[in-house]
Amino acid sequence: MVLNEVLRKYPLTIFLDRRCEGTYSFEETGLTIDKNVCVLIPIVGLHYDPEYYPDPEKFNPERFSPENKKNILPYTYLPFGDGPRTCIGQRFALLVSKVALVYCLKDFAFDVSETTKVPLELDNSVSFIMNKGNLHLNVTRL
């Protein structure tokens, strides 16, 4: 739940790109996308849309609890993309992250320090999500 919420707020890739394989018209809006047109899918826009994630700035892992996650609409949560080109490392990445977290939290406590930037400041000069400067934390051995 915590990792899912981290990847909602900070999804690494801010958009996905696809090239339209054939001219396609949406019945609901009449909008037509011509063949070969490139489409950008705004991951961050979807992840911060209050229609899909109420109070989107709030870090709330409960959004991904077993009871709540079934209400998440398909294609509104895309940290690993979706469809035939979805991330092949998704399961591996989640497994490694969970193991790393367990090892860290088993022996150390992490806390903010006077120099920690709250809220986290993001670096706008890169096309993926990354914090600006260093990330300062107080680490105590348990």
Ligand code: HEM
């Ligand atoms: C938290 C970690 C990771 C995130 C957030 C992530 C995210 C993504 C995203 C958004 C895509 C594009 C998917 C799409 O276009 O629908 C992608 C593709 C891909 N990822 Fe990851 N990824 C992660 C870790 C990994 C790891 C650990 C591996 C390899 C061991 C990996 C291998 C790949 C490959 C090969 C593709 C291209 C798949 C294709 O085009 O068919 N990723 N990833």
